[in-house]
Amino acid sequence: MKSGLSIIIAREYLERVKRKSFIISTLLVPLLMIALMFAPALIMLFSESESKVVAVLDDSGVVAPRLHSNDEIRFVVVGDENIDQARANDGYDAILVVESAAVEKPQESVTLYSHGSLTMVTDQYISSQVSDAIEDVRLKAYNIENLDKILREVEVDLSMPVIDIDKAEDTATSSVLSYILALVMDMMLYMFILIYGQMVMTSIIEEKTNRVLELVVSSVKPQWLMLGKITGVGLVAITQILIWAGIVGICSVFTMPMFAAMPEAASEPAIAGAIAQLTDVGFMVSLVVYMLLFFIGGYLFYSAIFAAIGSAVDNIQDASQLTSIATMPVIIGIVASMAVINNPTSSMAFWLSIIPFTSPMTMMSRLPFGVPVWETVLSLVVLYISFILLLWVCAKIYRVGIFMYGKKPTLIEIIRWARYK
């Protein structure tokens, strides 16, 4: 009987890993992500020549000299053209008209004309340049000595390192990195529970409609078949994650030294904190292990539910209502964990990470910020024990459900099946 389980797992696993769609999606997704990361840089590289020319008609005489061009926007002061002439000139993408009263009443005396609508970035850049210029003029009007020096000294550029008090050594945890990590892992978990959980479900429905099920359960207990399927599909998910992690790892081996070599980047506190956190091996290892445990726990918990649903219905259409009930807690967990990210130590965060329906999602978003060990362990224990209980109930439903054809069962009927001998 035990060997039956391993044969089932092997079949479920190999069947999926050998599929073209799996190979393609596993390799394509990281490529797509890399492409997305590099796309802005590439676009910038190729769109350099596309800078916009803004003609400036300045009657005040003080604004135009204070405007600074950048890569995208080039200010051209024109003194010898009036508005109509400038409008007729195709060389200008936009015309900035500054009337003489601009310093006193900027609201009424500055207008921007453009061919077609400008992008928001361009629009914002021009308006900030003009307001900076007017501010500058107004400040100068007070005739304060050493104004530039004072302003430079007053300016604050803050990005503070956050030290975790609960940890023995004062390592800086980067809140930016934690935030990103929490967000990414939450989304990954959400994706994997839905994709792989529903894969378990559809494959059970398929076996039912194929009528291959009865042939299989005449040699293997239905419970083992269900467990084998959940495990096999789960291993596929882990394979995919490991491949992705490998690709990301290889990429970062190449990119990390580049970051470290950039002096100005390393001096930036946020990035320095991130690098410090990434290179804190002990913290990262425990983080990865915990996350993996919650990932697996969350998948197992929900795939047991999906398996029970799959066994109860004949086709995917009938399943939709039940799956929407099952995915509700996943979504609640995701939404709640967004709130938890902003306040990882609140009592709501604590309870959400004990309840097994939401704990994987909540803990994903809390772990990067550091969670007391006892809390993590408690959450894991509750999650895995409730998985085993749920598996037991779902296996009973499954055992009955796989032989039910025809009428779509109600939720109450399904729960009643769990009590059959």
Next chain:
Amino acid sequence: MEYILTAENITKDFTNHRALDDVSIAVPRGKVYGLLGPNGAGKTTLIRIINHITAPDSGIVTFDGHQLCADDVMNIGYLPEERGLYKKMKVGEQALFFARLKGLDRKQAEAALKQWFERLEISEWWNKKVEELSKGMAQKVQFIVTVLHKPKLLIFDEPFSGFDPINAGILKREILKLRDEGATVIFSTHNMASVEELCDEISLINRSHNILSGSVREIRERFSSNRYEIGFVGAPDALATTGFDVELGSINNDGFATATVTLPSADAVRPFLAAANQAVDINSFRRILPSMDDIFISAVQASNQSSQLES
């Protein structure tokens, strides 16, 4: 007689109905046992209990001398009525999968499969995907998977549905061969002609009850209502003068005729023959045994009527 499988007082309830009510059967070793009954009578539930797929609410199943346990499925081969295969898998790979589930190791399974594939002349399908096969072809693969591990007990639920007469014949031959090699076969079907042809014993399940059990021969005797066919030469009306309930059959041009006679009891055979001998020249005389079809219908109707009377 030695029984390989007995089920005693099996009862199984589902939410809205009782699928089996105090059903008992005993399957003799080395025989073909027919499990008959109308649709929804409870046959499949009983078969699932025998296969340890579901458990009865009460009652005991013994297999090969001990109470049925999970490991016994290794000695049972079951071909369900509703059967399919994994569509995307290759035929050989799939057959190996099922064989290994039944406890064969890869090498054994491969050797045995190759042999069976040759025996049924389907060797060239090994690397085909199941979705490329016709229904009948897939059925052959399923049949092989069912019998491959040389089980002591084989259970076939409607094995011939989907087969053309030639392949159905091949299958029948193989089933009988397996029986001759020592396997016991439980055979569930609606096809009464094949029951007469294959089965040694039967049980008829109707509305969750076992309403009729016994050997096919004995049951047919029991249901024959003392009807006989007589072949004779002579005046067709002459038999009517014997005073028995005679119904004339065909009369040939050359004077050969047949008639059916219903006698009040088996004891009336001698007096009837004596009387008939006076009237005509008797060519042949034989007892008419009812077909399993007739028995099936009359037994089911009788049981339905009696259960209606009860309620």
